[in-house]
Amino acid sequence: MKRSNIILLITLMVAAALVGTYFLLFHVFDIYSDETPDGTQDVVDLTIVSYGEEDLAQITIINSSNTYVFTYSQDATLDFRWEMEHPTDFEAYPFYAYKYCNAILKIQGTSIMENPDSDISVYGFDSPTARIKYGTAEGVVEFLLGDSTPTGSGYYATADNGQHVYIVDAGIMEDIEMFSVEELASDYLFVNQKALVQEAAFVREGELIWHLRRENRGEKSWIMIAPVTAQAEQTTIEDKLLIDLVNLQYTTVIETDCEDLTKYGLDKPKYELYVQGYGQEPQILLLAQGEVSGTGYLFGCYKGEDDVFTVGQYDLGFLDISTFELVATVAYFAPLVELDSFEYKLGDKNYIITITAVEGEYQYALNGQPVEYAQIVDLYTSGVWVEADEIYLLSVESRDYLTITYKHKDGTQRELSFKSIDEQGAQYLLYDDGFNTGLLFYRTTLAPIVEAISALESAE
Secondary structure (H helix, E strand, O other), X not given: OOHHHHHHHHHHHHHHHHHHHHHHHHHHOOOOOOEOOOOEEOOOOOEEEEOXXXXXXXXXXXXXXXXXXXXXXXXXXXXXXXXXXXXXXXXXXXXXXXHHHHHOOEEEOOEEEOOOOOOHHHHOOXXXXXXXXXXXXXXXXXXXXXXXXXXXXXXXXXXXXOOOOEEEEOOHHHHHHOOOHHHHOOOEOOOOOHHHEEEEXXXXXXXXXXXXXXXXXXXXXXXEEEOOOOHHHHHHHHHXXXXXXXXXXXXXXXXXXXXXXXXXXXXXXXXXXXXXXXXXXXXXXXXXXXXXXXXXXXXXXXXXXXXXXXXXXXXXXXXOOOHHHHHOOEEEEOOXXXXXXXXXXXXXXXXXXXXXXXXXXXXXXXXXEEEOHHHHHHHHHHXXXXXXXXXXXXXXXXXXEEEEEEEEOOOOEEEEEEEXXXXXXXXXXXXXXXXXXXXXXXXXXXXXXXHHHHHHHHHO
16 A cells, blocks of 8 residues: 555544544534523523513412413602502502512523423423513513423523424522412501502600591691691601601511410500591501510500510611691791791781782882892791791790781691790790690791891881
8 A cells, every 4th residue: 555545544534533622522412512400501581581670560470379460550759669469359559569570670690501492392392381471562561480400490482383492490489479468468567559548646654745637538738737737847747757657567476365464564555546547447556575585576466456476676767756847947937938927026016028910020129119039038038937946845934025927828827836934035836736735836946037027127
């Protein structure tokens, strides 16, 4: 055999050996393959579905418990805009609906099948473990959770009926199964939406700390029966009080049909919460720090009932709120748009400021004579926004010092009487708390008002 042929033969044998080794290592033994034990390949983007709340009008979840339908409200004033539409035999729980829906707005896989089988029953999609329907403006996208994988570490999932098959972590079942209305139906201690609260009050160690009420459902115009009428403090009321009330839940039932509330301290409760929803009977919750309740928990029961449970102390942000902190230094505020006029009476001096809206602009008169706003700005601003330094019950004699009468466009009027209790002119704003428990006063300074009146007198 020629030398050249021998070399060619050896070359061909070496090449064949290399090709055989390649197939043996890379395909038979699969040494460097991307594929997972479940027959999938890792990729960079494994997002199956991803939505923002505003992208959706409705979410339907079908899990092992029930079918739940949630709609997204267009009412931007709601704290939690997911509302339960089905089932209708239970109340809506906005906070939990929010947590539930937001937990499934974005679902990612751990891997994706390289060449999925066309028979979707292979993955259990013909009889899914759970399904989620996302209702968008363009239509409905259905997420299917199929059978568990052979290793048991995840589930097969698809959002296009099997065209793309993913494997998702087994933990997704916790998100899909965590909502059961039946279990939540008794957790809430009061109504579960701020819009449903008509009246609420809080008593601490026998002292009425605050009491508020409104007439129309959902409105923000609260009447602060105690400690002060303060329309300017609506945000404080919403943030500090109602948000805690409507989300308040018990943690554990300690004893049913309790015959001795004294062992829990509930015979002399430290706190009392009064809440009335529209069209409902008022509920009064008693709370006490018993010896065995544990750190961070209070014992609770409804007044007149004998089931005792624990409530998280840190879920009640207003338990130790001071009255002064609640009103946030505002003793009285009169919105300009609500006033026709207001009058100052200081000794034998009277100053009446009238306000008239002409073609969208305000015009002012002082004691019947037209004036520029700059001439009365100090008197006006110091009178319609009265700030306080502290709050207390007046127990000594006082004398009249200044009266301001506010006349509103709706025909009502409000009169504030400032008192002085010493010769040095320490002034106080008188306020009757409405419960005949005493006269509640707000220490304030009248210096801006007195200075503004003096400036007007000097200009006359």
